[in-house]
Amino acid sequence: MAGADLEHSLVKPPGPPRQRLPLGLILIFAFLCAGIVSAGYLYYHGYETSHRQEVEKQLISVGDLKVAELAQWRKERLGDGGIFFRNTAFSTLVGRYYYQPTDLEAQRELESWLSKVLAYGQYDRAFLLDPQGIERLSLPLQPERIASVISQRTPEILETGAVAFQDFFRDDQDQRVYMAVLVPIFDLPDGGPPLGLLVLRIDPEQYLYPFINRWPTPSQTAETLLVRRDGSDVLYLNELRFQKDTALTLRYPLDRQELPAAKVVLGEKGIVDGTDYRGASVIADLQAIPNSPWFLVARIDAAEAFGPLVAQLWVMIFLVAALLFCSGAGVGFVWRQQNTRFYRERFQASEALRQSEASLQRAEAIGHLGHWRLNLANEQLSWSEEMYRLYGIRPEDFTFNYAVFTRLVHPEDRDDFDQTTLAIQKEGTALFAYRIVRADGEIRYVSGTGELERDPSGKVVGMFGTVQDVTGLQQKERELQEKNAELERFTYTISHDLKSPLVTVKTFLGYLKEDLAHSEEERVEQDMGYIHGAADKMTQLLDELLEMSRIGRVVNPPVRVELGELAQEALNMVAGRMAEKGVEVLVENPNVLLKGDRPRLVEIWQNLLENAVKFAGDQPSPRIEIGAQERGPETLFFVRDNGLGIDPRFQERVFNLFEKLDPRIEGTGLGLAMVKRIVELYGGKIWLESKGLGKGSCFWFTLPQAVLQAREGVSK
């Protein structure tokens, strides 16, 4: 029953629950997120930049310091050599030692000089070589052979005639790394034949390596490297912090560009990022040491240098995440508040809707007015609850569309109904009035209005209308019409029947005047008789009209009375005329109990008895039966006679106002009309049975609103 659901669904909350975030809140949240993230990023970026600058500054200052010291150190070593270079006293001593092997004093003096230099601490051993590079003296005194590198280099040094450095070399005796200051000794201060070469050997382990390895601040990974170019390689000159036996052994090809050591050898300077010999990512300061083949690399692991940065990054991420979560929660809270308000408002709205729906249903039930809606797209018809009540149909029994609906209309009204539907489509609105056949077969009158429904664009989408049960109204209207007809008949007959005796009176007064003038006594008598008769008739008419108008207007208090009593009272009133004709009366079921306006009830039987006596005809043994019978749920009363009877053609008319079948019979034609009105007052009806003239007649009537109970029994 889709149609009914459509209508009934109005009381349910409409639609699925709202999940959509309002656009404003989404925007606010997006702005908050963007702000927080970019603020976090900018702060971190700034911090990173300054931290890096800090690290670089530290590296550069360490590099600068070391370079300066190394340069100074080299200068000092060459300076040391300068003491003996072109030193006449020393040259003389060396000459004496070489050429006068017995001059022990010269040897002692020479040893004393050199011992003083060794005591200075920078040199671990001093050699004195002859021009062929052959070792002539070695201090300290334990004999040790000069490294072949130096002895081979002797002639070259003597040739240049200047103090020179022997860079790091590996001694072929003890396989240790040394360096040396080479001082050529000449015979004369201003030249002359060379006497030999003074070699001041330096053990880098003693001062140089520790100095290079020293770092001014505590650090896990920072160190300085000393390197030089060796062919197409870079050669490491010192012992490294994280690798042993590297001096003069560790080398890498120069195309290992990621190595800061390779970069510095190739001429790069300043701060660089790279990967060191361990494969670790590092940041390094590159510098060349002036007046030397050396290069210095001051490096620190990126992991250590930027370690605080990572921690800082995590703090930032945590902070940003926390802020994002807070703003999300804030926005969520606002949304929830809004939603709560939204649902509360919607609940209130649906509650109000439900109440107004209930009111509508109640109003419809009270007014017996239902409404319907026809969807033209699918021909589906939906009804309000009252419509089902009106039609006496249960919603679950039917699936409605226009065709099914039409079948509920009374067959005689279907064409009209279709016409009205067409009229709605043509005119936009129209009135319905038709009968329906309810499921239980009852016919009811309904009326209503239908109109077209349009969507906002003006397109016709359906029809909407009301249907009201007007059966009660219809009945009232019919009754009113009947009353009106009766009133019309009444005024009509008044104008005729009252005028008639008036015409008689006036005319015969005219005749009377003439006849008196002519002294026609017989005619005078006749005229006066007519006038008298007309006057009597008018009096009677007026009396009965007055009586008639009292029916239903003047009401005596209701009393309980048995049929027998009523019949007896009526019989008493017409006793004279009945005795005259010798009528026999029989009363059946006198115990039937009635309740009502007693004089009015008596009038029923009185009039019927008068009627029966009047139309007894020349029946030799006239008989009237009065009684009651049970027929189904009804109690039927009857007054039966064996008189003239009534032609079936006129049986309907006898109850009409002023209706007389025989003008010769006395009376005004009001008696039976009056009976009918009283019977109708008690919700009953009256009819006549007669087989025709001479066969007697029987008046039957019911008094549903007066009968209390019926009892069997016959009394005479």
Add this chain to the structure above:
Amino acid sequence: MRGEPVVILLVEDEPAHAEIVRRNFQGFRLANRLIHVTDGEAALNYLYRRDEFRDESHSPRPNLVLLDLRLPKVDGLEVLRTMKEDPALCRIPVVILTTSAAEVDLVKAYEYHANSYLVKPVDFPQFISLMETLGYYWLAWNEFPYEGV
């Protein structure tokens, strides 16, 4: 036609009114015959010669019918309609003579081809005058169709 007695059928339930008509028509010199019946059924019985009117010598065919409207048993308008719908009776002139001046009655009567509609005046001289005029008009001046068959 002249000289022959004119047969008039008076249908009137009020004896007094019938007496008025009779008195006026008696005063008329022309030989005529007034037959009076008191209800619609009797009028039809007479016209169709039924029951007590079976004998033609006692119930000659009327040349004129004076018809009241409100009648017992069969209404005057019904009598009029029956007559005018019957080819054998439709040529008989019917003059409605009634106390009713109701519009419905007038309209109905002419619809059923009444030849004239007269309302009984309450005033005596008027009534007498009407009766005289009626007599002159219908009995002296009016030509009736030949009723051979």
